[in-house]
Amino acid sequence: MASYSQKTYAQRGKEHAHPLVKELFAIMERKQSNLSLAADVSTKAELLALADTVGPYICVLKTHIDVVSDFDADLVERLQELAAKHDFLIFEDRKFADIGNTVKLQYGGGIYRIADWAHITNCHVIPGEGIIQGLAEVGKPKGRGLLLLAEMSSAGMLATGAYTDKNVEMAIANDFVIGFIGSRRFTEERDLITMTPGVGLHASGDALGQQYRTPTKIITENGSDIIIVGRGIYGPGKDTAAEAQRYREAGWTAYLNRLGPK
Ligand code: BMP
DSSP states (O other): OOOGGGSOHHHHHHHOSOHHHHHHHHHHHHHTOOEEEEEOOSSHHHHHHHHHHHGGGOSEEEEOGGGOTTOOHHHHHHHHHHHHHHTOEEEEEEEEOSOHHHHHHHHHSTTTOGGGTOSEEEEOOTTOTHHHHHHHHHHGGGTOEEEEEOOOSSTTOOOOHHHHHHHHHHHHHOTTEEEEESSSOOOSSSOOEEEEOOBOSSOSBOTTSOBOBOHIIIIIITOOSEEEESTTTSSTTOOHHHHHHHHHHHHHHHHHHHHOOO
């Protein structure tokens, strides 16, 4: 059987059992985009403006909702409107890491009510499989999907070897899990997507341990599915829309090169 990395996103969407992943692949194909924006800005106005500017070029908007200083329920409504307007999914990068019972409360409730609006969220499996079960109890009835942090992009990160392998085992065994955060394709047992942060064409890293790799490395060579880009797209002196287009093109070209000649 051909590796999932050798199939088109369209084909994988057709064959996939999870409605959310089907929708994601369909968006990617429609927009010819495997780009996710890491929208790490600290006010509601900035987040909405950024999502509106970059929206046409992305398949997924990744948020850290707890860095928005003036968060309110209206922000979530407006983000959902932008998701509908520009045809993207929302991924709240919450990195849950507690016991099942606690993450249930954190995912479904509190101020943010993440499960009500984020199509995708993620967790560390450090507490064991109960974290996935707790999150699934809240998210599954709503049609949501979960990514496991099988690896991280930062220097000296500890998610390696047996720990990464355990992530893969747990993902295969739990149908609420739709994939991973990591740098490569992890398994052929089922079609679990990989989304990769730490992607940049502009720099090799930052002062706090972030490490950047190119779309070619991540998509063409490593078989990951989606690149996550933040500061490469926005920031002082940057033409945000132009940078988003540049990354969209780089990601899509890397994907076409992976598929090879028709
Ligand atoms: P930037 O491209 O500006 O470095 O942003 C990367 C984004 O991806 C940040 O939102 C960060 O929280 C996230 N991220 C990461 O950089 N490495 C990981 O291993 C996991 C992440 O979620």
